[in-house]
Amino acid sequence: xxxxxxxxxxxxxxxxxxxxxxxxxxxxxxxxxxxxxxxxxxxxxxxxxxxxxxxxxxxxxxxxxxxxxxxxxxxxxxxxxxxxxxxxxxxxxxxxxxxxxxxxxxxxxxxxxxxxxxxxxxxxxxxxxxxxxxxxxxxxxxxxxxxxxxxxxxxxxxxxxxxxxxxxxxxxxxxxxxxxxxxxxxxxxxxxxxxxxxxxxxxxxxxxxxxxxxxxxxxxxxxxxxxxxxxxxxxxxxxxxxxxxxxxxxxxxxxxxxxxxxxxxxxxxxxxxxxxxxxxxxxxxxxxxxxxxxxxxxxxxxxxxxxxxxxxxxxxxxxxxxxxxxxxxxxxxxxxxxxxxxxxxxxxxxxxxxxxxxxxxxxxxxxxxxxxxxxxxxxxxxxxxxxxxxxxxxxxxxxxxxxxxxxxxxxxxxxxxxxxxxxxxxxxxxxxxxxxxxxxxxxxxxxxxxxxxxxxxxxxxxxx
Amino acid sequence: xxxxxxxxxxxxxxxxxxxxxxxxxxxxxxxxxxxxxxxxxxxxxxxxxxxxxxxxxxxxxxxxxxxxxxxxxxxxxxxxxxxxxxxxxxxxxxxxxxxxxxxxxxxxxxxxxxxxxxxxxxxxxxxxxxxxxxxxxxxxxxxxxxxxxxxxxxxxxxxxxxxxxxxxxxxxxxxxxxxxxxxxxxxxxxxxxxxxxxxxxxxxxxxxxxxxxxxxxxxxxxxxx
Numbered sequence: 106x107x108x109x110x111x112x113x114x115x116x117x118x119x120x121x122x123x124x125x126x127x128x129x130x131x132x133x134x135x136x137x138x139x140x141x142x143x144x145x146x147x148x149x150x151x152x153x154x155x156x157x158x159x160x161x162x163x164x165x166x167x168x169x170x171x172x173x174x175x176x177x178x179x180x181x182x183x184x185x186x187x188x189x190x191x192x193x194x195x196x197x198x199x200x201x202x203x204x205x206x207x208x209x210x211x212x213x214x215x216x217x218x219x220x221x222x223x224x225x226x227x228x229x230x231x232x233x234x235x236x237x238x239x240x241x242x243x244x245x246x247x248x249x250x251x252x253x254x255x256x257x258x259x260x261x262x263x264x265x266x267x268x269x270x271x272x273x274x275x276x277x278x279x280x281x282x283x284x285x286x287x288x289x290x291x292x293x294x295x296x297x298x299x300x301x302x303x304x305x306x307x308x309x310x311x312x313x314x315x316x317x318x319x320x321x322x323x324x325x326x327x328x329x330x331x332x333x334x335x336x337x338x339x340x341x342x343x344x345x346x347x348x349x350x351x352x353x354x355x356x357x358x359x360x361x362x363x364x365x366x367x368x369x370x371x372x373x374x375x376x377x378x379x380x381x382x383x384x385x386x387x388x389x390x391x392x393x394x395x396x397x398x399x400x401x402x403x404x405x406x407x408x409x410x411x412x413x414x415x416x417x418x419x420x421x422x423x424x425x426x427x428x429x430x431x432x433x434x435x436x437x438x439x440x441x442x443x444x445x446x447x448x449x450x451x452x453x454x455x456x457x458x459x460x461x462x463x464x465x466x467x468x469x470x471x472x473x474x475x476x477x478x479x480x481x482x483x484x485x486x487x488x489x490x491x492x493x494x495x496x497x498x499x500x501x502x503x504x505x506x507x508x509x510x511x512x513x514x515x516x517x518x519x520x521x522x523x524x525x526x527x528x529x530x531x532x533x534x535x536x537x538x539x540x541x542x543x544x545x546x547x548x549x550x551x552x553x554x555x556x557x558x559x560x561x562x563x564x565x566x567x568x569x
Numbered sequence: 570x571x572x573x574x575x576x577x578x579x580x581x582x583x584x585x586x587x588x589x590x591x592x593x594x595x596x597x598x599x600x601x602x603x604x605x606x607x608x609x610x611x612x613x614x615x616x617x618x619x620x621x622x623x624x625x626x627x628x629x630x631x632x633x634x635x636x637x638x639x640x641x642x643x644x645x646x647x648x649x650x651x652x653x654x655x656x657x658x659x660x661x662x663x664x665x666x667x668x669x670x671x672x673x674x675x676x677x678x679x680x681x682x683x684x685x686x687x688x689x690x691x692x693x694x695x696x697x698x699x700x701x702x703x704x705x706x707x708x709x710x711x712x713x714x715x716x717x718x719x720x721x722x723x724x725x726x727x728x729x730x731x732x733x734x735x736x737x738x739x740x741x742x743x744x745x746x747x748x749x750x751x752x753x754x755x756x757x758x759x760x761x762x763x764x765x766x767x768x769x770x771x772x773x774x775x776x777x778x779x780x781x782x783x784x785x786x787x788x789x790x791x792x793x794x
Binding site: 121165166167168169170171178180183184187189191 | 574660664665666667668702703704706707708711712715
């Protein structure tokens with residue numbers, strides 16, 4: 106039986122990730138289709154994981170009963186299957202996979218705004234020249250659509266493309282949009298627990314973690330939301346994205362809220378960049394307002410909601426908009442009292458009168474098993490008010506929402522998070538405005554910076 | 570390491586004189602994770618430690634009328650089974666994160682010593698099948714047996730079959746005995762495993778030991794499921 110190079114090409118895998126019978130695998134090894142790489146390597150007295158490059162404290166010993174020795178294993182990337190010193194990673198060294206050349210892969214026939222077009226052209230050029238490019242586009246600028254032109258020209262040359270993003274929610278949201286835009290292209294979405302695991306598509310949508318399995322795989326690597334946790338904090342993910350690139354590879358970075366490092370690179374002109382300050386529907390970003398609530402922390406700790414929130418809900422200009430309610434921690438969301446939640450019922454009823462009020466208010470957080478379903482239900486307007494931690498701060502689009510942040514001065518809400526959160530409002534052309542309110546008990550620097558950044562972007566947009 | 574071994578959050582532990590003098594008191598988990606293990610407080614069923622019972626529970630009574638009568642004296646456990654524990658054990662056992670087991674070293678030893686130091690008990694870890702061992706590379710029961718401080722003997726071996734955790738209660742109770750003898754049988758044996766759920770596994774193992782001459786057999790498990 107022939108082994109399909111598309112299945113294993115550009116990857117470094119553990120034996121258990123290669124579903125070949127042992128006889129077939131032996132045969133493949135003899136034909137030099139796979140190269141063995143030790144799971145853990147030693148360098149200058151330090152040990153490193155050969156998959157994720159973690160060292161020191163991330164590597165712990167295991168009394169392995171498979172080889173009867175005590176040796177190191179990697180805890181850092183253990184979620185993707187354990188790499189240990191007595192095992193190998195297998196890199197495909199067989200024939201290069203031949204990716205099809207598509208003449209007209211893109212079925213998307215929407216129109217780009219002038220600003221989107223400028224960015225799309227720049228992306229296209231960078232992809233053709235294997236360049237690096239940063240796209241700084243405000244929330245709701247229509248980043249995904251800007252990519253289509255460049256991806257099209259890559260596919261026309263038979264290139265392999267990967268769009269990586271730190272969040273699984275975003276991958277799940279992008280998949281149907283890309284399926285629609287590129288219907289004839291073999292495409293896969295990879296994230297922890299994704300139904301597809303083979304990763305043999307020409308176009309891969311993946312969480313940045315999943316890049317760890319790839320090695321010199323892509324001609325084009327697009328990283329969405331480069332500033333998002335955990336990408337900007339975790340050196341492993343930088344390593345992973347470098348590893349997944351071919352030597353000649355175009356790198357496109359997308360962000361709505363560049364961090365210090367990118368800002369400096371933009372200023373110093375060391376990283377080519379394009380700025381898109383205007384939303385695709387042409388309306389300015391909603392500027393957050395702040396409301397002070399005395400005794401807010403005490404109230405939240407006791408499981409109550411601040412009065413200010415209810416007053417605001419009462420006075421909203423459009424009471425039929427759904428509400429995204431951000432809380433700093435899961436614990437706070439879980440400890441909310443029953444009567445605090447039931448105080449929200451009348452407002453929920455106004456948003457969606459068909460369903461019983463109890464089903465209209467839900468909480469969602471990172472470790473939530475029903476997270477996908479809840480987000481979908483909110484999108485379907487089956488949930489009126491969703492209480493969430495920062496997991497819904499970015500990448501997800503709901504057409505018509507108002508946004509409230511409780512305890513906006515909390516540490517988890519940094520400038521980027523607040524800008525992203527504010528960017529959830531007013532995303533649809535049918536309802537291009539929305540209210541964003543920060544409830545706080547003393548402003549934080551991040552709040553001021555976020556408001557300033559948004560005003561700044563609106564200012565730059567108005568001058569266009 | 571300054572971050573929690575399990576959740577990865579910063580531990581935020583303040584240095585104190587106590588940690589200077591007793592560095593072993595520094596735990597590898599953060600306070601939140603460490604306090605999420607739910608210690609069993611009651612004796613419960615005197616045989617199997619099922620909580621919310623004070624007399625011998627119905628399961629144990631049923632065992633005593635079956636073929637497994639009097640094979641297992643009793644079971645002692647340390648923790649209850651909840652969502653947190655389930656996820657923790659999954660990471661430890663199925664993902665193979667060996668280091669997570671170390672967290673229980675001290676407490677598990679205490680539990681064993683408290684109950685089984687009066688007689689020359691020998692620890693017998695519940696084995697994995699060879700196939701499962703190839704898959705995971707370590708046996709969590711053997712790791713626990715090493716913590717007890719008692720001599721550990723691999724007296725048993727296991728045939729390959731379906732995972733217990735994928736079976737239903739009734740299927741588990743009537744399942745065939747997968748264990749067979751592979752070493753010397755101690756007179757006083759304490760079977761070591763990570764979890765006591767229905768007690769089937771432990772009774773199967775105990776029966777093999779009993780038939781081969783063990784006089785007293787008890788079980789010491791980390792979790793009472």
